[in-house]
Amino acid sequence: MRKLLDAIYTISGLVSAMLIAAICLLVTTQVVLNLVTKTGLLSVNLTIPSYADFAGYMLAASTFLALAYTLVRGGHIRVTMVLNIVPTGLRLVGEVVSLLIGTVVSGVATYYMYRLTLESYEFGDMSSGIVAIPLFVPQSTVLAGLLILTIALIDLTVQTIRTGGSVVPQMNSE
Structure with missing residues (x-):
C-alpha cells in the first residue's frame, strides 16, 4: 500500500509539472504568433482560440494536483x-x-467539488470561450487533486499516530 500511495503522489506531481510546461509552451506559442502578426509578415491574425481558457484550466489542474505531492x-x-x-x-x-x-477541510472541499463536477456533467455546462469545453473536464482535475490531497492527509495522520512523531520532512531553509 505504501508504494501505491507514494506512486500516486509522485504521478500527481509529475502531471502537475507537465501541465505547467504545457502552459509555458501554449503562452510562448501565442506570443510568437502575436509577434508574427504585428510584424506584418502575414496578412492574417494568428491566434490560438481560447488559449487563455486552456491556460487557466491547466493552471487550476496543476495547482490542485501538486498539493499532495508537495x-x-x-x-x-x-x-x-x-x-x-x-x-x-x-x-x-x-x-x-x-x-x-x-x-x-480537504474532505469537505472534495465533497463539494464532486457535487459541482457532477452538476456540471448532468446539466451539460460548457465554457463560454471560442472553444466550448465541457466544464466537468477541468473540474474533474481539480476534484482529483483534492481527493489525492485528502488521501495524503489521512495517510500522514495515520503515519504520525503510528510512529509517534512527525513524518513530514522539513524543508531546508538554505
Whole structure:
C-alpha cells in the first residue's frame, strides 16, 4: 500500500509539472504568433482560440494536483516554532489535531467539488470561450487533486499516530 500511495503522489506531481510546461509552451506559442502578426509578415491574425481558457484550466489542474505531492515532500509552509517549544507529547497531539483539521477541510472541499463536477456533467455546462469545453473536464482535475490531497492527509495522520512523531520532512531553509 505504501508504494501505491507514494506512486500516486509522485504521478500527481509529475502531471502537475507537465501541465505547467504545457502552459509555458501554449503562452510562448501565442506570443510568437502575436509577434508574427504585428510584424506584418502575414496578412492574417494568428491566434490560438481560447488559449487563455486552456491556460487557466491547466493552471487550476496543476495547482490542485501538486498539493499532495508537495505536502508529503514537506514543501508546504509549516509553522513549527510552537511545536519546537512544547513537550513531545503535546507536539504529537498538535500535529495530529492539525492533520485532522486539514483532512476535514480537504474532505469537505472534495465533497463539494464532486457535487459541482457532477452538476456540471448532468446539466451539460460548457465554457463560454471560442472553444466550448465541457466544464466537468477541468473540474474533474481539480476534484482529483483534492481527493489525492485528502488521501495524503489521512495517510500522514495515520503515519504520525503510528510512529509517534512527525513524518513530514522539513524543508531546508538554505
